[in-house]
Amino acid sequence: MTNPIDIISEFYKPGSKAYEILVQHSEHVAQKALDAAAKVSHLNPDLKFIEEAAMLHDIGIFMTNAPGLGCTGQHPYICHGFLGRVILEKKGLPKHALVCERHVGVGITVKDIKARHLPLPVYDMVPISTEEQIVCYADKFFSKNRDSVASEKSVDDIKRELEPFGQDKITKFQSWRELFG
Template sequence: MNVEQIMARHFGDAAEACAIVLEHSRLVADKAVRIARNLSDPSLDVAFIEEAALLHDIGVCRTNSPGIGCTGSAPYILHGIIGREILESEGLPLHALVCERHIGVGLTIEDIKHQSLPLPSRDMVPISREEKLVCYADLFFSKKRDTLRKEKSPQEIREGLRKHGEHRVAIFEEWLVEFGA
């Protein structure tokens, strides 16, 4: 699978946005793969973790995210379900689920309703250990140009998640125990 070709095909003329998302995704993939290897769990599919991490933000290509050069029409919060649609069309249904389920620590029906998010009314939370690991690694990196390569501390992640509820911080704390910092 050539991840860069898939990304370039969907980002089209937005080469700068594609480069930013790819750099972010490489950082996420490197962290996720490093953690997976350190866990020494033979049931983990490390190749899948790497591919899914590299593709997890492909849906950003259709969002209105001028800070990174995306001029699509969709709100950023939709990038997970857009990514799912894209990767399903590419014949990658398991990678597609990672896209949909990676927002924050995942989104429940209750989160969607409580925050009046423009998302389908269904749980979009990581289920498999591979999905959780990609979601966890993603929390450590932003796509903001000035902090793209800076890894966030667990405390910075807690502060960001706390804005959306203590239940999200609790999930992160579980993942810290499971995956380590």
């Protein structure tokens, strides 16, 4: 039995700014992910796993330099996904770890990493399993901005945020919207 709050509490001080933002954001993402999973029950998504993975998908943010989130790590924020993978693999949670790594944007490809000179390992980090796609999709609806952590973004706002990264990213999100929305 994986208790996400226990794992989060190993890396974040309960009551701290980073802890509060992370837990609130993750709870909203988990509920949205479970709602999305209910729309594809014919695919038999693993609901327990989705809830746990959604709670843990941003575990790596404390290792990034994101002062607005109360995080004072050394890495650029874009690294939080693969850093989270390392953390959860060490905890013996390899499937949860893949969700961490693959949830950023709508997934990051080798082409993206090379074209944008991203400080990431050079391999595809795109959601593959239904559960990975569901958590990635749900995450797009909620920011970690302390003032709007509980506010759900509109589909148009999400598309606008994805636009600088290419039409293929919007198309991917739209395909998820049709499936899970």
